[in-house]
Amino acid sequence: MLWRMLPVDLRSDTVTRPSPGMREAMARAEVGDDWYGEDPTVNRLQEEAAALLGKEAGLFVPSGTMANQIALRVLCRHGDDVLVGQESHIQWYENGAAGALAGVQLSVIGRGGLFSAEEVALACKSDDQICPPTRLVCVENTHNRSGGRVWPREQLFAVCDAARRLGLALHLDGARLWNAAVACGASPAELAAPFDTVAVSLSKGLGAPVGSLLLGQRDLIRSARRYRQMYGGGMRQAGVLAAAGLYALHHNRARLVEDHDNAAFLASRLAAHPGVDLQPVQTNILMLDLRPPLPEAHVVVEALKGRGVLVSAFGARRIRVVTHLDVDRAACAYAAAAFDAVLGGA
Ligand SMILES: Cc1ncc(COP(=O)(O)O)c(C=O)c1O
Structure with missing residues (x-):
């Protein structure tokens, strides 16, 4: 039944497709016009x-x-300075919106996406x-570009304490x-507690086709709603999408542990290759660096593609592999064997 699992798509946890149960929830969703605040499913999700x-209010938005x-709009004024970790999504992948918008x-x-209280004080x-x-x-x-790293x-x-002492927002x-939360055995509310605003995605590990939420105090979320409209993110009968989000929250959070176990399994197989350096794997993302004489990342990516395994080149010698709910252990074992063939034959 190999054909059933190909391609094994490990490029990102955003490639998941809505499951039959999720599609059924979407089809059954009660909807209304969210511009008037009248979509009951969106309201329930928020x-x-x-x-x-553990926040007062939430706002459903199309993307993270x-x-x-x-x-950034709600918490800052033009000309303000914002401290971010190395290679953060806000700095690396949002098309300069922090500056432009x-x-x-x-x-x-800091380094590798993490920083210390002292570094906050020094940069303030x-x-x-x-x-x-x-x-x-x-x-x-978790921090994406440092391999799904979890903040201790x-x-x-x-x-967060240092930022507060300096009068900064979070x-x-x-x-x-x-x-x-799954990796460190904490509740999402515990990890979100010190922050003024929290952005969470429904369309990554949780498997919904679209959507993120911004959570915070009621007055912040009221003003966030204005900016969502300004940015063209106001929606109408969005309950069809919110239903997928609710399904994801109810059914797909606890199972993330399987993705982490599959990532650990792949890491153990890949670590056996001389010339492969792996960053510690804590969640569902693996970053591997290929030392010469192993070929460059784009060559390995193409060779794996030829065997039905999709991964991403993240630099000349770095590859990112991401596990998610559409790849099970058998698919990961197939991917590991494909890596063995490609790297072993290099
Ligand atoms: C850490 C992080 N933040 C934000 C986003 C943005 O999410 P979206 O693709 O829904 O805009 C991503 C997407 O991969 C991400 O990895």
Whole structure:
């Protein structure tokens, strides 16, 4: 039955397709015009997500990028300085929107997506007529480009305490907060507690086709709604999509542990290859670096594609592999064997 599982698509956890149960929930969704606040399914999703994350209110938005960008608008003024970790999504993948739309400057601190309380204090600029005033600290948990890294809890809370002492606001890019919570045995609300705003995705590990949420205090979310409209993210009978989000929250959170186990399985198989350097695997993302004489990443990506396995080149010698609910252990075993054939024969 090999043909059934090909291709094994490990490029991202965004490639999942809605399951039959999710599609049924979408088809049955009660809807209304969300512009009037009258879509009952959207309202339910926003309320449930807010409760899950321990916040007063939530706003359903089309993408994680929009959730992050609205947070920057709500929490900052033009000309403000924002502290972000190295290679954060906000800095790397949002097409310069922080500068172009929110009008803020991003200052990159720390290493590998993490930073310390001391680094926050050192980078914090005062409002003294020449420096851009530092207004906000953004934390990405898990951190995508450093291989799904989870923020150690003590470090996370120390950074948030330091930011508060300095009078700074806090935003959490929690596109994969669900993975972080499962990996460190905390509730999503516990990890979200210190933050003014939290962005979470429904369309990554949770398997919904579309959607993210921005959560925070009621007044912040009221103003977020204005910016969602400004950015063209206002929706109408969005309950069809919110139903997928509710299904994802109810059915697909606890099972993320399977994705983490599959990533650990793949890591154990790949680590056996001389010339492969693996970053520690904590959740569902593996980053592997290929040392010469192994070929460059794009060559390996093409060779794997020829065997029905899709992964991403993340630099000349780096490959990213992501597990998710549409690849089971058998598919991962197939992918591991394909890597063996490609790397072993190199
Ligand atoms: C950490 C992180 N934040 C935000 C996003 C943006 O989400 P979207 O693709 O829905 O805009 C992503 C997408 O991969 C992400 O990895």
